[in-house]
Amino acid sequence: MSPESGPATGEIRAIYLGALVRAQLRLGVLSAMAFLVTVAVAALLIASVESLHSALVFGVPWSWVLQAYGMYPIVVVFAAFYVGAARRNERRFRQLERSG
């Protein structure tokens, strides 16, 4: 540890905080866009692949089953990824804040 390092105060902390806000916004926007693309591609495939409508599972066309159940796992995966990533951003900020 160098002599001048210590808990960040005032202006320095505000700079770190500004970086945290930008990092969180970037994370949120990128996650939302990736989610949007994933769901759109899934929906287009479910709607357009002909064999998904003719093939049955328990008497129900695959396209119906995928539309009914398939999107929820996508939402859960994105949510879990985001919670971890947002926490890592905050941990990084705390470390910077402590070391100044």
Next chain:
Amino acid sequence: MNAAIAIAAILIVLVATTVIGFYGLRISRTTDDFLVASRTVGPAWNASAISGEYLSAASFLGISGLVLLSGTDAFWFPIGYCAGYLLLLLFVAAPLRRSGARTIPDFVESRLQSVGARRVTSVLVVVIGWLYIVPQFHGAALTVAVVTGLPSWFGSVAIAVTVSVIVAAGGMRSITFVQAFHYWLKLTAMGIPVVLLLLAATSAPVAVDVGMVFPAEAGPAGQDAYRTVSLMVALVLGTMGLPHVLVRFYTNPDGDSARRTTLIVIVMISAFYMLSSTMGLLGRVFAPDLADPATADSVVLVLPTRLLPGALGEFVTALLVAGAFAAFVSTSSGLVVSLAGVVSQDVLGGGVRGFRIAAVLCTVVPLLVTFATSAGGLLSSVGLVFVVAASSMSPLLLLGVWWRGLTASGAITGMLVGGLSALLALVVSAAGLATGPVSAAVEQPALWSVPLAVLTTVVVSLLTRRRAPLRADRYLQRLHAPEG
């Protein structure tokens, strides 16, 4: 259907709800207790409560009803309700918890330093809340009429009385217990019947004409792209703008636990929606005769007696009735708590007494509206509320949390332009005035009304930027700074 068993199921739910409500009463003492449960509710409890409150009449009866009526486009509703929590998680869950505000109008006032913006927000919050309570009362009326043969107003009045008593007596703390209990009740009440019905359906397979039951034009290939996308915009953005959803996040101890709570909520409601969607698929196979707008929403209540023998069928129906009533009570009590919080602070000067008066008021008004209107499809009427919430509240919340340039004038104009244009479009569509190519744009306005609201908010904020709140930077940083 044996009416006595159904009435017993309804009474058990209402009594159990009241008892749990009063158990909570013993620990709510101050105004803070009443409104936000003193912010000490842990993530698992809080997530059960949020999910319990969120799964409404639309989720319990409406999803299967609309799947039966129109096919796979109905699945987009629960997908949108669920993805709405993802968006809430990505952009507002932690910051709003850290704002320390207790209601959406509280947040708006402290963020924008403007009493005017607060008042407009309060009015919109109350209108959205009232619009959302009405379908709950309609659902109760429908259930009572289908399973007991009693006059339908009986159902809505029973819900209204239970809700106003619990809320006025216990406030948020007891509501948190009630809601958490209701989530597990609803999951059980939907899960056990689904398993039993699936077993019955597979043990005695009927000859199904797939082309008739699951026709391609009612499947994913037959969906209209504009309507689907516009509906998703409304549902995904509308979730964060619902008055009873955000107030729950203030009860988390900190921002990180607010995020963990949201993740658990997403898992919990997804589980329920998959069960509810299964009911819809079963309905298409075993109850195609109910595929009419007037009867479709009762399909969940009718299926058990068709597939299961005698007493078992009636027991399962009673379980579903109990779950449905849990749905009506928990959503309407959650809404009444948050509306009463807003009305008591803005009109009645705050305090526990004001909160109690406001709670009764916020139940009576929607009840009167219920009597004056007829039940449409439950899922679609709830969908309309999401359109209004998405067009008025979500631009305000998103820009309020992330953009320092937001001003009070920008927020007010944006809210009014977005909210009123959505309402106007829905009125025009309900009156049947729109025909031809514009009818889709009027029936599902979110795809244009939300961008319009955002644009208005941003342009007016830029024009009035000299009146931007002082120290907005400091305030925004506080919203994003981790605690401790």
